[in-house]
Amino acid sequence: MSRPPYETPGEADLAAVSEQLGRTARGVIGIAARAADGSPAVVATAPRLPDGSPFPTFYYLCHPEAVAAASRLEAAGVMVEYNELLAEDDEVRARYRLAHEQYIEDRSQAGDVPELAGVSAGGMPTRVKCLHALIGHALAAGPGVNPIGDLALERTGWR
Numbered sequence: 001m002s003r004p005p006y007e008t009p010g011e012a013d014l015a016a017v018s019e020q021l022g023r024t025a026r027g028v029i030g031i032a033a034r035a036a037d038g039s040p041a042v043v044a045t046a047p048r049l050p051d052g053s054p055f056p057t058f059y060y061l062c063h064p065e066a067v068a069a070a071s072r073l074e075a076a077g078v079m080v081e082y083n084e085l086l087a088e089d090d091e092v093r094a095r096y097r098l099a100h101e102q103y104i105e106d107r108s109q110a111g112d113v114p115e116l117a118g119v120s121a122g123g124m125p126t127r128v129k130c131l132h133a134l135i136g137h138a139l140a141a142g143p144g145v146n147p148i149g150d151l152a153l154e155r156t157g158w159r
Helices: 011-021 064-075 078-088 090-108 131-141 147-156
Strands: 028-034 040-045 059-061
Touching: 011 028, 011 040, 028 131, 040 131, 059 064, 059 131, 064 078, 064 131, 064 147, 078 090, 078 147, 090 131, 090 147, 131 147
Parallel strands: none
Antiparallel strands: 028 040, 040 059
């Protein structure tokens, strides 16, 4: 098994994430991406929360500016455009499926939760459902892994 795709959070990181979310952060096991100022942008979340419930969104977008940027894209209806792209472009569709598989592999390093078998986030691998999740994945995995996340992140202008 390779190294976890995130860095272990310190107390200051957990406090910052809780402040960003406006509530106590739950199940945070890592910082998967940071903003230019070093603040957490994406957290890695345990696939099973402390209360025992399964949590499929391994890469959780937490930076308020990034969250707002994703929300603006969703409100503008960009998901329709990206779903059409998936339906029309074989290469993007194949790369999106690979992104789905990589997401599941990353999460599996944090634990096996049978209820989440085959489930990733954001609508992967067949549709675009949540740009927050896809942008979070793009930031955590880096450019070239999630084609829809990359497109959405670029369109936000955030980073």
